[in-house]
Amino acid sequence: MLTCGVDIGSRSIEIVLFDGAAVVETTVANSGSSPVENAKKAFSDTLSSAGVRREEVAKVVATGYGRNYFKEADTVSSEILCHAKGVSYLFPTACTVIDIGGQDSKMISLDTNGRVSNFVMNDRCAAGTGKFIEMVSLMLDVPLDSMGVVTEVSNEVCEISSMCAVFAESEIIGLTQSGTAVDVVLRGVFRSVAKRTLAMSGKVGLTADVVFTGGVARNAGVVRAIEHETGLKLLVPPEPQITGALGAAIIAASKA
Amino acid sequence: MFLEVDLVRDAKRHGKGVVGIYCEFTPRELILAANALPVCLCGANNRTIPPAETVLPSNLCPLIKSSFGYILTNRCPFYMVLDLVVAETTCDGKKKMYELIAEKKPVHVLELTQKVDEQEAFDHWLAEVRKLRKRLEQTFNRTITDDDLREAIRMMNKERGLLKEAFELGKEEPAVLTGKELSDIRYRVAGVAGHLKMLDEFISEAKRRKETGRFAAKAGAPRIMLTGCPTAQGTTKLIEVIEECGAVVVAQETCSGLKPLDLMVDEDGDPLEAIARKYFKLPCSCMTPNTGRTELIERLAREFRVNAVIDLVWQACHTYNVESYLIDKFVREKLGIPYMKIETDYSDSDRERLKVRVQTLVEML
Known part of the structure; x- marks a missing residue:
């Protein structure tokens, strides 16, 4: 069937x-x-x-x-x-799902039967979502698919402190104009995405195994940033x- | 049913006073006893928010911004004709907004003490209510006798009793009324005989539905308690979203629902003290600690047999927003049912996003 x-x-x-x-x-x-x-x-x-x-x-x-x-x-x-x-x-062993899509990010906790026991979703704001990363891709002229590779070269990172996608954009402009390397800026962006997403974990917890889904999970840079912030290995489906x-x-x- | 606007203008033409209020803490009985009409001023429209933001900061709750926007643009039809605004020191945003309104109209602010369990706090509130009596006597140039107060108490108890009876029809299973229908029965002017008649008819109609088996929701539809910030007419989008997702809002633990209807004013003893006592016990999040709210939620959850609690927080309502942590824990751990907090504003732009959350909760039940 x-x-x-x-x-x-x-x-x-x-x-x-x-x-x-x-x-x-x-x-x-x-x-x-x-x-x-x-x-x-x-x-x-x-x-x-x-x-x-x-x-x-x-x-x-x-x-x-x-x-x-x-x-x-x-x-x-x-x-x-x-x-x-x-x-x-x-x-089947997943306990937590992190899903980052085009305009939403969500954290979902699963019970032992794989059913949703609790969930939290971002508020009306683009920061920390796929749309925000797309915007950065255009600004810095790095194609979405290359972002992961570009950020593999080092661990140097800069601080992006704005909580708002619009203000983050001006912050990124400031950083590139003062000569910060593109890969450093990108790692800063990914770290801020990771932090924003993990801020939701206070409500649902972060029990391993943690699975990362949604289009943004294809970005190895974001995967690495979340793994770095949590100290956990993320499971990412092939698609x-x-x-x-x-x-x-x-x-x-x-x-x- | 005659329009509230016509009623207020007619009263004004016949020499009656008009007193604007914003909050369920306002002792309407005192205003009625002064032969004036207590009228809820406008504050439930997204369109008056942009003009308000020319003066107020944008990170303020929509209720305050919308209210002030109405004043600023002179669009509230009650505001134009009122003699006095009576307000209370509830949250900081409202308290300071009243200072801005005071530039334009006479405002009397009652200092609401916020430690509900302390005698000194009540004594001070009682003194404030007594001062309001004096202020109303001066404004309308008449003496408010204890008998005037007793008559007003009986009138308001009757009105509250009918509203409570209507909201308690939410206990029916399957539901005979939707939460949206119940949201529409409140009247902005207190103590109006025509409104009581309308409530009577509403209640009989709902009972007829029960007898004839015309239910407002499918059997087995999840029964939701709405708690948190008030949803005045025009700001019921969350109730609409919940009911569009197939659930039904059976209990409303909010200032636009059962919260202010739970207690009546004692008709025996000193009338002024009885009035002060009733209002002081309103379990608003500006009280500390606000244990009355969890007690009310627990009782309503049992009596209305609710399957989940949804907590509405208007953006930047700090007291309800912070208190939601305690409500979340209480609902999950003590009542053992799902809890969800929704933070939003008056605009419609996030309806689809709200639906994702609400539909998930409904499907989980």
């Missing part, structure tokens, strides 16, 4: 086709200016590249910001529950951004 999870996020759309035991097909697309339209296209692309007809998919669960507007879905689920579900499928869609597909399978 096939099920499908559709995660329509603020920056990207992920689709996972699931056969009840394993992933059959995945698609990642940009949300752009018409996320629901783009999700529809990504959904049909996923089906055609897997050679599957729509009626063969028993259940579709949507999650993410666009979840309530995606008409192909049979039902919706919150992305917090979907990420938790996806994580406990990939890493961290599809975790929510995977969880949605698994939830769909349990409801089908």
Whole structure:
């Protein structure tokens, strides 16, 4: 039996086709200016590249910001529950999930059955999220995919103290103009992202194993910064951004 | 039901006094006894916040900013006709805002003492309530007798009793009323016979729903207690979000809900002291320690059989924000049910984000 999870996020759309035991097909697309339209296209692309007809998919669960507007879905689920579900499928020993997406960061604690026992989500603020890192990537002219490698070269770091993405931007301009090297600035940015994220751990705790999901988990620089701040080794799925869609597909399978 | 605005203007034309209030600590009985109308001034609209921020700092709670924005732009229809504003020293932001209003209108501030368990604190509050009686007598040039007070007490007890009866319909399972419907029954002018009649009709209609099986939520819908900052009409977005997610707000432990309705004024004994006693026991987060709030939450959680508690904190409301730590611990550890704090403001821009959290909680229940 096939099920499908559709995660329509603020920056990207992920689709996972699931056969009840394993992933059959995945698609990642940009949300752009018409996320629901783009999700529809990504959904049909996923089906055609897997050679599957729509009626063969028993259940579709949507999650993410666009979840309530995606008409192909049979039902919706919150992305917090979907990420938790996806994580406990990939890493059955996980106790904590750190998820950083385009405009949200979340920390989720899981009970021994892999169910959500508590969660906390950032307030209305872009600092410490994927959008903030994208902005830094443009400012410093370092492509997102190279950011991790660029920061591998040393451990020297600078202080970014602003709590606000807008003020952090002016702080970064100040640093580059005074001659601070790009990799040093980036390590400062990643450390501030790590600190902002970990500030949420006071509410839910930080019990190992800790799994890092969401698009930002693809950035090795942020992974290293969080590991450095916590002293813990993070578990990162091979495709961290599809975790929510995977969880949605698994939830769909349990409801089908 | 006649408009509050028309009612106030009509009263004014007939020589009645109008007294503006902002808070549930204001002893409305004294104002009624002075043959004046106690009217809740406006403060529940996001649109008056930008003008307020030309004077006030932006990191202040939306309730204070919106209230002051109404004054600054002269958009509050009650403010224009009032004779006096009665206010209290509750939180720092409000207290200092009253000094700014005092530049424009006569303001009388009651010093609210904040250690609820101490006799000296109560004695001082009683003296403050006594001074308010004098101030009202001077403003309206009349004597407030003990009999005037007793009559006002009976009137307000009747009004509170009806409101309480309506809010207590939240105990019904399945729910016969949504939290949103209950939020709409408050009237901004106190002691109005027409409002009491409307409440009577509201209660009978809700009971008819029960008899005819027309419920306001699906059987098994999670039952939520809302606690924390007040949600005046126009600022009920969290209640709407909770109910859009499939849960129902059955109990409201807030100043716009059951909190000020829990205690009546004692109709025996010295009326002034009885009035002071009732208001002093309001479990607001500006009191310290505010043990009355956890006691009320515990009782309501049991009586309304709630499945989770959601704590609303308006951004920059420091007292409720800090107290939420204690409420969180109390709800999880003592009551053994989920707790969630939501910090937000009057704008609608974070509805989708709020839905993520609320929907997660609802799905977890």
